Amino acid sequence: MNALTSTFAMTSAVAVGFFALSAAVANAFEPSEPITAETLLEVAEMTRIANAIDSAVDAKNWDVARSYFTDTIDVDFTSLVGGEPATIPADALIAGWSGNLSAEKTSFHLRGNHDVVFTSEDSAVMHSHGYAWNRMERGALEENGGNDLWEVWGTYEHSFVQTDAGWKVDGMTFNATAQRGNAFVRDTPGS
Template identity: 60%
Template sequence: MTRFASLALATFLAAPATAQIGGDPVTTETLVDRAEMIRIADAIDAAVDAKDWPAARAFFTETIEVDFTSLAGGEPATIPADTLIAGWSGNLTEMKESFHLRGNHRIAFDGSDTALMTSHGYAWNRMPTPDAPDGALWEVWGTYEHGFTRSGDAWLVDSMTFTATAQRGETFVRDTPGN
């Protein structure tokens, strides 16, 4: 079992039902860390939408556990963060617009240097196609889990899972890199 899966399972099993829904209580000791984790997750989305790949990359550890199997199939994997960013940049080229939005952040700490943040997410992609020159759409809703680890004075993402709960539109847009 990966560190992320172990942390998620341990957090889920050890936490009372209210903590699973609401995360750990906010305290003066964790307030700044919570704000920073939410800022990082939102900044990853903003960097991806702006296609600022170096900015997006800066928020991750060298390797990252990823699980996007609910969208693309396959298996969860531990990969270099550079590979994750290369995959995103290869699919979300200049021709394809994206918009990511998240909210309802819940954070559970596992000690002072690791945490798991769960949030709801929405993503929208638009790309011109032969049948829709103004842009065909694909959108998805789901749940994100970001594993965080403290590195020096900074929090970095070391794991990321997206579990799709609904999607609609042209899967061609999801599956086809922009030109």
């Protein structure tokens, strides 16, 4: 495959992923509620928390990442890894992340289009779009797939509850709409 064909194939894959994401997002999000003077600070705080989780994960600051969750959390990453949604200790979620994203593997998470809907005075749901990549040099070895990068696009749903310590995440769902790259990088814990 020459460079032009390779570039065309990569551009086509991204375009297909974008259109799949657009179609999924159009069906995933309910109309948003207007932000009012009463909800402005709460919406800003929930947006900050969702972004801060990503930043803490990328920095491998697991204590900070853990601080944004309640003790128990409903998780659903089945669109990415199969299985069933589960209710687990937040410590187990962080242990899973830290085990997969150890020093050898770098990650980058980016989210946008945050949309918060209050479900009660003390609870809310945030929908957002997400993009992430993992990079691991070992993936570039021919026997490991020959590519050091894996990427994914999708939508997130974070459920929030108001606690004595402020807003905390008590549920997190990721709906993958497109991914590309080396599954070895995604699935292999760093050393």
